[in-house]
Amino acid sequence: xxxxxxxxxxxxxxxxxxxxxxxxRMGCGLVRCPRCGYDSVPEPGLLRLFRGWRRRRRSGNxxxxxxxxxxxxxxxxxxxxxxxxxxxxxxxxxxxxxxxxAAMGVMPGSWIRLLRRSPSYLFEVGHSRFAIDRExxxxxxxxxxxxxxxxxxxxxx
Amino acid sequence: xxxxxxxxxxxxEQAIADIAxxxxxxxxxxxxxxxxxxxxxxxxxxxxxxxxxxPAADDLARMVEETQKRYDAPLAYVLTEGRxxxxxxxxxxxxxxxxxxxxxxxxxxxxxGWLTDPLTGxxxxxxxxxxxxxxxxxxxxxxxxxxxxxxxxxxxxxPWLENLVPRILPWEVASSLFVGQxxxxxxxxxxxxxxxxPIVGTFFLAFAVIEDSGYLPRxxxxxxxxxxxxxxxxxAVIPMVLGFGCDTMATxxxxxxETRRERVIATLLLALxxxxxxxxxxxxxxxxxxxIGLLAWGATVTAVLLLVGFLxxxxxxxxxxxxxxxxxxxxLPRLSNVLIKTYARVEWYLQEVxxxxxxxxxxxxLGQITGVFGTLIGWLEPVVRALGLPGETATVFLFGFFRxxxxxxxxxxxxxxxxxxxxxxxxxxxxxxxxxxxQFAVMLKERGWRMTxxxxxxxxxxxxxxxxxxxxxxxxLGLTL
Numbered sequence: 001x002x003x004x005x006x007x008x009x010x011x012x013x014x015x016x017x018x019x020x021x022x023x024x025r026m027g028c029g030l031v032r033c034p035r036c037g038y039d040s041v042p043e044p045g046l047l048r049l050f051r052g053w054r055r056r057r058r059s060g061n062x063x064x065x066x067x068x069x070x071x072x073x074x075x076x077x078x079x080x081x082x083x084x085x086x087x088x089x090x091x092x093x094x095x096x097x098x099x100x101x102a103a104m105g106v107m108p109g110s111w112i113r114l115l116r117r118s119p120s121y122l123f124e125v126g127h128s129r130f131a132i133d134r135e136x137x138x139x140x141x142x143x144x145x146x147x148x149x150x151x152x153x154x155x156x157x
Numbered sequence: 158x159x160x161x162x163x164x165x166x167x168x169x170e171q172a173i174a175d176i177a178x179x180x181x182x183x184x185x186x187x188x189x190x191x192x193x194x195x196x197x198x199x200x201x202x203x204x205x206x207x208x209x210x211x212p213a214a215d216d217l218a219r220m221v222e223e224t225q226k227r228y229d230a231p232l233a234y235v236l237t238e239g240r241x242x243x244x245x246x247x248x249x250x251x252x253x254x255x256x257x258x259x260x261x262x263x264x265x266x267x268x269x270g271w272l273t274d275p276l277t278g279x280x281x282x283x284x285x286x287x288x289x290x291x292x293x294x295x296x297x298x299x300x301x302x303x304x305x306x307x308x309x310x311x312x313x314x315x316p317w318l319e320n321l322v323p324r325i326l327p328w329e330v331a332s333s334l335f336v337g338q339x340x341x342x343x344x345x346x347x348x349x350x351x352x353x354x355p356i357v358g359t360f361f362l363a364f365a366v367i368e369d370s371g372y373l374p375r376x377x378x379x380x381x382x383x384x385x386x387x388x389x390x391x392x393a394v395i396p397m398v399l400g401f402g403c404d405t406m407a408t409x410x411x412x413x414x415e416t417r418r419e420r421v422i423a424t425l426l427l428a429l430x431x432x433x434x435x436x437x438x439x440x441x442x443x444x445x446x447x448x449i450g451l452l453a454w455g456a457t458v459t460a461v462l463l464l465v466g467f468l469x470x471x472x473x474x475x476x477x478x479x480x481x482x483x484x485x486x487x488x489l490p491r492l493s494n495v496l497i498k499t500y501a502r503v504e505w506y507l508q509e510v511x512x513x514x515x516x517x518x519x520x521x522x523l524g525q526i527t528g529v530f531g532t533l534i535g536w537l538e539p540v541v542r543a544l545g546l547p548g549e550t551a552t553v554f555l556f557g558f559f560r561x562x563x564x565x566x567x568x569x570x571x572x573x574x575x576x577x578x579x580x581x582x583x584x585x586x587x588x589x590x591x592x593x594x595x596q597f598a599v600m601l602k603e604r605g606w607r608m609t610x611x612x613x614x615x616x617x618x619x620x621x622x623x624x625x626x627x628x629x630x631x632x633x634l635g636l637t638l
Contacts (some may be wrong), residue, residue: 090228107239118275122484131391132481135479
């Protein structure tokens with residue numbers, strides 16, 4: 001988008017570092033220009049994207065925005081991210097589901113790369129791809145990797 | 158031969174040893190294996206152990222329970238984890254993996270992306286359906302049928318038979334069994350070979366291609382949310398799509414659905430609103446000249462499917478299904494495989510159909526001589542007239558009892574005598590009508606008497622009600638279809 005004051009063209013991603021330093025912390029709905037610091041209102045479509053993307057990033061950052069973080073599940077992952085499966089959210093209650101996930105190769109220690117979030121969660125485990133719905137995805141605990149490069153360090157179990 | 162035993166953690170190993178020691182009976186495999194299966198909760202082994210160990214079985218059950226208490230997750234899962242860890246250790250020592258494996262190459266990956274994104278996936282689905290229609294509805298139902306029926310049967314075989322048979326069987330009654338108006342040869346065989354076979358054959362061909370390409374799981378992903386609204390989940394896409402080929406086979410495939418609630422809903426929807434390929438092909442052929450009628454038919458049947466599914470999902474108790482599916486890579490189907498599959502399915506279908514068509518012809522013949530046929534027609538005629546249809550269509554519905562496609566084929570014969578609205582109403586009612594004999598039999602087998610009879614008791618009046626309502630509605634609109 002374009003800054004209303006200085007005309008600098010930037011992406012929402014570039015505007016984020018500016019938001020972090022501000023006391024309103026991305027809750028105001030304004031976008032700060034990285035060059036001149038002017039806060040302007042993004043176009044409506046962008047605003048929606050901005051808020052949604054900001055929400056996803058926050059859950060991906062594990063609570064660095066200052067609020068207590070809920071443990072990350074597969075449902076919180078963003079397409080392209082790689083994560084290591086930590087276990088299940090409700091191991092005792094969900095016996096059958098646990099076994100189904102295990103049959104797909106989703107077990108503690110496996111590496112998962114998320115490909116899509118909608119219409120269903122599509123991910124890669126080893127050399128296979130699986131799709132699951134939101135309920136199942138919310139049951140899998142994940143530790144997300146920050147950078148995509150070291151996705152395959154270690155064995156892919 | 159070297160053996161490798163999977164070692165679990167100390168608690169489990171102790172439990173395994175204790176249980177194995179307690180087992181006195183004779184088992185087809187090692188005591189350790191039996192112990193492991195007992196811990197995992199395997200039902201068959203549990204039953205076997207009860208039989209073999211007698212009173213000791215209670216102790217064993219208690220031991221399993223005690224072990225379970227010490228873990229958060231079900232034991233089956235813990236055991237799986239243990240094995241997985243061992244596998245990972247083994248692999249780490251011998252397998253090297255390069256950079257992230259790209260599942261599938263360039264074009265396949267992009268196509269995959271298009272198929273699974275709803276924005277591009279839905280148009281792609283529409284394209285696929287259009288192609289399916291062209292192949293089955295136009296080529297199969299019109300071109301092929303016209304040729305086989307018109308040229309081969311009506312001009313060649315039928316007249317020859319009508320000449321020959323009365324000479325062999327001079328009695329009117331006997332020859333009418335074979336070459337009469339509803340004769341085995343002139344009607345039964347003609348329906349099976351000239352009308353049903355080309356349509357079903359082309360459908361199975363198309364389905365085999367779709368199946369082998371790997372498109373179905375992606376379609377399942379796309380429709381999962383919609384299916385959840387009608388009490389099913391994306392996995393049900395397979396029996397439902399198969400239903401468009403043959404509802405009988407699809408009803409058998411509902412076994413693969415995981416919860417009983419899903420199986421019941423899917424069976425009901427298959428019996429009610431999913432037209433099999435024979436029916437579908439004929440409906441498409443009949444309504445090809447009435448495109449608005451085709452649209453009305455499509456809209457009505459879809460609406461019924463969604464509405465009944467939605468209501469059923471509200472009324473029936475049970476757990477909500479979860480969706481999980483493997484997506485194999487997209488592949489170009491192999492011609493030999495496609496042909497073999499199609500051939501096998503067509504053969505299976507013909508074996509089933511032929512017998513029933515012959516039987517249907519024979520029963521109708523019997524019904525005619527005894528006068529039962531006439532009586533039943535007499536009962537159906539007023540019902541059919543209430544739908545705005547002429548009396549002749551009563552035979553179509555009576556035929557529909559035996560086989561839906563038999564009935565639909567009868568409608569095909571009448572199509573030129575009916576108005577656009579009449580054809581549409583008849584097509585809709587016939588589509589919603591009770592399942593054919595084969596499907597009915599399979600429903601009994603898979604779901605039991607209670608559910609099947611309840612379904613039929615609902616479907617019969619419901620189909621006619623919808624037909625009646627549609628007729629009123631279309632007349633009200635004053636359209637000429």
